[in-house]
Amino acid sequence: MTDPLPGVPPLARASFADLSRALRLGLRDMIAAPGYGFLFSLPYVLAGWGMVAVTWLSGQVYWLIFAAISFPLIGPFAAVGLYEVSRRLHRGLHLDLGPVLLVIVRQGRRQLPSLCAVILILFLFWFFLGHMIFALFLGLSAMTNVSTSMEVFVSPEGLAMLAVGGLVGAGFALLLYMITVIALPLLLDREVDFVTAMIASFGTVTGSPVAMLAWGVFVAAVTAVAMLPAFLGLFVVLPWLGHATWHLYAGLAARPA
Helix, strand or coil: CCCCEECCCCCCCCCHHHHHHHHHHHHHHHHHCHHHHHHHHHHHHHHHHHHHHHHHHHCCCCHHHHHHCCHHHHHHHHHHHHHHHHHHHHHCCCCCHHHHHHHHHHHCCCCHHHHHHHHHHHHHHHHHHHHHHHHHHHCCCCCCCCCCCHHHHHCHHHHHHHHHHHHHHHHHHHHHHHHHCCHHHHHHHEECCHHHHHHHHHHHHHHCHHHHHHHHHHHHHHHHHHHCCCCCCHHHHHHHHHHHHHHHHHHHHHCCC
């Protein structure tokens, strides 16, 4: 593998034609390399099953918090694997497992762990705010166990808590999306620091807000639907979206800004 080129390439504004092209090429790559899609989706499916099993056996929903913390750490590395497969297919390179895994390992010595740390910090801060919002609205309630007192959520205080928590959570989700959607493939493709990659990603979203926000809504909706059939839909959706995200970045980087 050759060393990545330095600096952020000029990134064009995104259009709905770019989104359509990325989804089409992502589907092509998923069909061309189904084994890699299965390999990089398997941790997500197993993690989903594990969280459901732990919650079911223990009856404690809070265990989901500790399980979910691992996702920001392993997720980007799985995405990089799919990006590398798409990059090799695009360049006509062999899809040997060793070199693909080696690229993922090399990311651990570059800027990707720093970006993962930023994601994790925001993730944990959201959990902190979530507990604070819960305490502000329901701290004086006689209910102490939400797993056995779900009716509290339909009370005026509970509905207000859900509304405020939903808005704050949506804000965090939007921020994470804006600083990572382009940053992740950019860190694989170019030699840049993670702060520069986040700024470039943020600028791409703000520069094409309609198309890029539509992309984020589509990704979230399709992923949520894929989780419904016992997480099995992730075997299809995650590779498709991973390959498509690479092609979205590559398409924006290939055109004049």
